[in-house]
Amino acid sequence: MVTPVRFETIRSAPKVLLHDHLDGGLRPQTVIDLAAAAGYSELPHTDARELADWFRRSADSGSLERYLETFSHTVGVMQNRDALVRVAAECAEDLAADGVVYAEVRYAPELFQEGGLSIDEVVRAVQDGFREGERRAETAGNRIRIGTLLCAMRQNARASEIAELAVGYRDSEVVGFDIAGPEAGFPPTRNLDAFEYLRRQNAHFTIHAGEAFGLPSIWEAIQHCGAERLGHGVRIVDDIEVGEDGTARLGRLASYVRDRRIPLELCPSSNLQTGAAASLAEHPIGLLARLRFRVTVNTDNRLMSHCSMSSEFAALHETFGYGWDDLRWFTVNAMKSAFLGFDERLAVIEDVIKPGYARLMR
Template sequence: MTSQTTKQTTQQTAGQPLNTPTADQIRRAPKVLLHDHLDGGLRPATIVELARETGYENLPETDADKLGIWFREAADSGSLERYLETFAHTCAVMQTRDALFRVAAECAEDLAEDGVVYAEVRYAPEQHLENGLTLEEVVEAVNDGFREGERRARANGHRIRVGALLTAMRHAARALEIAELANRYRDTGVVGFDIAGAEAGFPPTRHLDAFEYLKRENNHFTIHAGEAFGLPSIWQALQWCGADRLGHGVRIIDDIEVDETDGSVKLGRLAAYVRDKRIPLEMCPTSNLQTGAATSYADHPFGLLRKLQFRVTVNTDNRLMSGTSMSREFEHLIGAFGYTLDDMLWTTVNAMKSAFIPFDERLAMISDVIKPGYAELKSQWLFQ
């Protein structure tokens, strides 16, 4: 009996699907992240230290381990509004250049350690002005931090490229200003624009001037849509605003009918448009469970959307609040849907195709980094 046959027999005996990736393979697999918030991914220990340094006294816990648990429990409420409240604490300690630099550098390091080779990390510059920084100083501090994190990652044997997405808050009135900022820094680390915040009552159409400006400048933008709010949010983001990608977009499932008797599927006009146009969906499974957009991993729309060949991507949203990483997100999906390394590769290529960097650079990442990385993992498997 060959070693491969032995491995397969062991897996079958254990009731595991053939070719199910191990935790180590998942971590080492090259991954691409398009939807991750800088202020949602701080290390708990960093928050405690920065709070001490800046005199911020409102942390619910001063022990790093207990603070990490508090963030996850507070975010696990089933409410997007309650979920968003947790950011008051992280933003409070991100009001100086040194703090922004540190958080950005650690973000790049942590993602690289988890096997992420390309990431687009978003943040709202307008939320970091309380101590007198200008918008430009915020952007430059974060960009410098990402470059430092990339250097540290290389020194530790990892490679990663991080691009910034500048976010405007949908309840505020600075979207055009932030869009212009994103355009000024588009050749120095900023790759696009986003709007975020509570969807209900704050439609993306409030910021049409920003989106029209970005389109005139041939710049890229994504819009949080179809997370807590439904199909109208997605329709407005696409048809009125012209978004390149949908942040979450999980509620597109509301425009898909599945016949319970024969399993046949019928797509509504909007769902068909999203699939036909290959509009990327920045899916964040754990976050979606926390905010009530899905009830379990097994019931998450990701499974059906993947089967129907929508351009789904896997993302973390807020690693601190969700207690997650890219590896953990893939572990959940693999456990729920029996995915293999081929499925991981498919979604990773989807994400890289959808990134906001030039086509030739995306193609090089796919051809030179992602596909060889998965091929190596699969070849190692065959000869174990």
């Protein structure tokens, strides 16, 4: 008998997450604890429930710029080694408890140096935290592997430095590179030297593109910079015309993205907060999945969006009627698109994902 699709059963399904920000996924109580330990006095609330509500309300503005402002508090309390280790360990634990078996978690090392840490000390602290979190998760019966993406802030001038850092730590579970921050006024080509270096080094990278800005951002990320994946990429829908009868006509860029199987790191709840759609029912994920783009489902910032992979899947089930076949498809898409070796990806798909969904579907 097929297991009913609901939040509780979705939590037991193996899931893969490619787009999750470390500084966007803190536990509210951890923010409060770290603020007290560091003497950080800027928090709007010191009650965990009230603070969680504040983050969600502030992120619901419909503006990417306002959304990004909420990070001043999480980043503000993550300025020493102990804080970074704790946040990374809890991130791994929380994702594993939600049924995530593989995750790529990203952060910008340059944001965590205000307390005097060197850039290498930041990376080592986060990696130590992830390994500790993996150990705790396994002890609790939840196995997970965390790969790290190092981000450069696109409005700054440190992309080449961070790209070299990513290459330097790629044998220590740093699996790739990204640029993040405001898209408008800061096109991907501002960091072209970094992407050319990564390609020469056979290193992996994704690019935040097509979230708050449109098709030019996506085009530059792919055609000039060589992005392997698109961070969000939701605005690719602007290159698709849908007729009154529901038939879709793809423009040249949309066709290229679909034909080349370039993964879209879609983050439904976050996309609603930043104005990509007025409601989940109107979110482009429905169309893009129907047209068989390489769609993946992600959380982006679990604290700000008050979400998890299970809640995102549950919301998609309620809105679009997606069943286990669809949720498995999203999960396999993500694992195919992970920045791991082919054998490692295939092993997770065949040994973990497919058997996990088979148990739910029989």
